[in-house]
Amino acid sequence: MDNDSRQHESHGTHEHDGGADALRDPALYLNRELSQLDFNFRVLAQAQDPLVPLLERLRFLCISCTNLDEFFEIRAATVRHALDLGLPAQSDGIAPAQLLDLIHDRAAELVDAQYRCWNEVIRPALADAGIGVLGRNSWNARQRRWLRAYFRNKVMPVLSPLGLDPSHPFPRILNKSLNVVVVLEGMDAFGRPGHLAIVRAPRSLSRIVELPPSLAGKGKQAFVLLSSMLAAFVDELFPGMTVRGAYQFRVTRNSELVVDEDEVENLASALRTELVGRGYRPAVRLEIAHDCPKAIVRTLLLNFELGENAAYYIDGPVNLNRVIQVHDLVQRPELKYPPFTPRNRLEGAEVFKTVARGDVLLHHPFDSFSGVLELLAQASVDPDVLAIKQTLYRTGKDSAIVEALVQAARNGKDVTVVVELRARFDEDANLGVADRLQEAGVQVVYGVVGFKTHAKMLLIVRREGRRLRRYVHLGTGNYHSGTARAYTDLSLLTADVDIGNDVHLLFQQLSGLAPSNRLKRLLQSPFTLHSGILQRIERETRLAASGRPGRIVAKMNALNEPQVVRALYAASQAGVSIDLIVRGACTLHPGIPGVSDNIRVRSIVGRFLEHSRVYWFGNDGKPELYGASADWLERNLLRRVETCFPILDPALVDRVGREALQNYLADNTNAWELGADGRYRKCVPAEGEAPYSAQQALLDAL
Template identity: 70%
Template sequence: MTKAQPPTSFPPQAPEAPGPGEALDLDQPALYLNRELSQLEFNFRVLAQAMDERVPILERLRYLCISCTNLDEFFEIRVAAVRHQLQFGGPLSPDGLPPTLAMKAIHQRAADLVEQQYRYWNDVLRPSLADSGIRILGPAAWNARQKRWLQKYFRDEILPVLSPLGLDPAHPFPRILNKSLNIVVVLKGKDAFGRAGHLAIVRAPRSLPRIIQVPASVSGGEHDFVLLSGVLSSFVDELFPGMQVKGAYQFRVTRNSELFVDEEEVENLAHALKDELAGRGFRHAVRLEIAENCPKAITAELLKNFELPETALYRINGPVNLNRVTQVYDLVDRPELKFPPFKPRQNHFDAESPFDTIREGDVLLHHPFDSFSSVLELLQQAATDTNVLAIKQTLYRTGADSPMVEKLIQAARNGKDVTVVVELRARFDEEANIRLADQLQEAGVQVVYGVVGYKTHAKMMLIVRREPGGLRRYAHLGTGNYHPGTAKVYTDIGLMTARPTVTADVHQLFQQLSGLAPLIKLNCLLQSPFTLHAGLLKRIAREAALARSGKPGRIIAKLNAINEAEVIHALYDASRAGVQIDLIVRGACGLRPGVPGVSENIRVRSIIGRFLEHSRVYFFGNEGKPELFCSSADWLERNLLRRVETCFPILDPELFARVYEEELANYLADNTHAWALQPDGSYARLEPEDGAMPHSAQQALLAKLCN
């Protein structure tokens, strides 16, 4: 095992085991890890992938940029929430960490992450890329010919679209857009009007490329790139003729990006969201990134302008928007420097029609190893089949120019009754989903925005078809979005079925979402916010009762995150009863494993690999009659109590065995990309024990399922 950096959890140590006869309070804060700090730890594991020399160099670049993008979102959402709590109060999370201490701990750990990101970029990754013929050139490395070409590029392509703003009483500090690239310029002298220069702000418009490729005829290298920030800083003096530029320093401000819409008070959610989106880029600041060499007086002025404390400042030894370097991955066509391509399994329908195959038996898809094209094929068949009467579908994230949307529109134009539940509040996809809703409505699709106060995060599709025996329903249920792009890089489970008990449940769920239906009783599905939380607690308690009676108790769950206090409490209680519990949790985990007398029977691991682990699978031993569910829901408070989610059983014995083997046993055997969560909140990377064969869960699936 190789330990990661020490955590900043609170309290730093788990409680001691209770003495004989002592009662144990399973709700005490010391038994819970802070969600924000746990989420930060996930990004250290992503960064470790960038540092892994077994990973191809361009993939390592991509991992570094992912860790930067993740950190942006962390500040926009998680840190923004803590700052809101600091300002306005609110209930503490189960770990009991007050917002003042949370902000201090977050800053310390985030500063560690930023320092490691840029040290690795400057000292290792950038030189290694250069050794592979991919150079990201800073101003100090430009030769005379490169500098002349870049100066001409600046004058022809950049300067005409810039609007520098000198700061004076008539020109106050401009509004700075969230995560935009800016240069603060220190000036000396007077302009044509006799105004004395002091400071100016140069904003880089969104229309300008952040990565500029220098032609090989100029640079001599086929893959030579420069950053826009370097070009702006080097030639910014041309914007201020007659004045002396004493310094130019890049900076970037991150703002609160959570939208606040009081759904009870609006008549039209789409219009209300449009109004909120217009101001999202200029909400309260939560972080300031600035060039490392920027004078303290300038940083103090920027902090004052953005109303930020010193703890929100991050000095950067490199580009403030390092995540933009990910464009190099797409610009460089060097297959040998990337993961080898794979061909997912196709043709999941044995019969002439997908409906014939599904009617014969359930069809399981394990993305990305199984192609998403089968979902598209099913929807395409439904759109053109004259026997199909209706299609109902949920859409949370679909991507630009989605083929799913095209087929739904085609179905509506072919006279099918098409109803789509579009979640307008899918974070960072709100604007795209509003456009999507408008597009569907214009084509005659009935669009539903879900339930007030509850995001519709469920992934389900229902097709109603007239057949010789009467109307038959076909359903698709999944753990991931109907997004062909993410289906290539996220691991997810999809199930196609014509089982009447399942399809009747899906029908009722759609009725509930589109109408004003009462609480419904489902045959075999669990749903949030009504039965999933209680169903989990019931099954965990059942395993605990089995263990207390001397029978084996077993729970395995694969999740993205867990923080719901009642579920963690129940898992602790089951562990104390003797239930063996394995949790495969990719990201934040609020549960402390391995605490004597509390959770010594709980093991938590995180898998970080080529694909983003996204599937949610729950297994309960149930005294030899095991249950296995797949779900759209993590074990988070929001998913279990404040969202519309689905949880569906795998009822076919062969598919049950396949999901258990591929998604659970396979990942519990991983000893190359697995990280074990320690009781103190740190993670240790697992390595093969002496004599053991290395096993990568994702690589095993590629070898087993793909060509």
């Protein structure tokens, strides 16, 4: 499949004369927002792949829709904000006004592809498998009677339709909520002429309803979307009037929270206040039924203060991502990925003794996250454990991590937790976690003003004989058991003295306002990680320039930091061989002769979300390998608290290099390569070459 990024017409193959200033040429950079949209085409390709189990294809389709929602809530909203403030173009040279038009065109292509996939591929395939997602035109008489009764009994009582007139102005529309604009004819009970009405579907209503087995057919399951019911029975809300049309719509709003931390005395209180209004912040996108009259579309755009380049016409449910419920409601193992049992490297172990003997590395989800949970669980009840310190960015509902921390505090341990209240879309959940921990006697810290705490650190202080020993967990992913089963990540458990001391100093910074300390092993944002990466890239550059091999392999979620990109370009010019495995947005443009022709960029999209950050530097035959919580993004390297930790055990260096890097460079099934023309192309096995999936190889090794 050819995925055309269409970011710059000038981004064709061309020679470049190099030089520091020349490496700032906007033509050398891909646009981050358009690159992020391209990632969602790669996700959608999984939904279109007949080799992927059917219900997983449905899940990938819905993920691409959810990702697009978040893109508009954050990335497109940021561009619109930049336009309002008159900010200049970024390193790619595309001004905000032009970028919004490019975003609209590319996103419209994605939306069209999503709904063609739904209407022409996934929905018919589900029906063939005995799983119906029934539109109103396909209901038989019995199904219609049951659905009408359901509508009257379960839906109508909570709806509050609003006719639009001078005394009833346009209602406030909640972010991403399901709504219907209704065209009416006739007079209401007060003799007022009908024109337009808005029906808002409260969040309390289920967006998808399963029909009773007797109505689905023998051995089948059938589902109906709430949007279909609203369209079919909306006339019941307006007795005595004629409904001339009903058109579903949804508005997406800017969801980036803005709290002036320098001006608030209590961040938690300020965030609670801000969260109340998040659902009604400025609009950035309008999704509207494709057959809605243009005059009504203009009315909606005017109300939401949006231009034509913010309208997207939908041939299907505007909230298509809600169909993901079918994946969970249908218990058909043959239509899903086969289950697997993760390897438990610490099962039945006395974790402290095991880690004291040597570092333990876990590669999730192939290695169970239970090893991390077991470390904390044993610490919470061990009488020799004196203190526990941990960062929490995302934890999940009913978190075993939180329960262990509460238990530890109740058992008299000194427990300090840095809770990042500003973790995007988890702010409310993290406020609840913070309250729960504080009630149990945990000392809760909210991080550093102006810098999100994104580092993944756990420090346990244990009395062993006459000395205190520090045990540390450092990870590339969150302390979230759910994502540990769905994301690839690395966990390092170590009792290394230097790493333990470094982590201790970091917690002092976070909780005690201590000055920045010189760390012996770890690199840290915003102080040494950015410069540390640049120094290591420049070292490889010097090696290559002197005739020795220069080599860099790095895996991350996204890449856009301009200095790092320029350093990689300079390294390529010197002859350093560079492989980058970048899952999502990438502004570096590989394959440009004279600039980046020694750089290869690939993206892996498969069963698991690729989330681990791994950096490998050849170092003249003495490789340095790091795991990190940070991508090579401006925000991670310059505006967050992040950790980058070395893998010191040579056996583990070899293992991570094989599993997390070389393994993925060999993938010819789920990999996409970014070409010199700025387009991603799906890798396919060469003639005579066997298909190879990196993720499947790791599953097969269990």
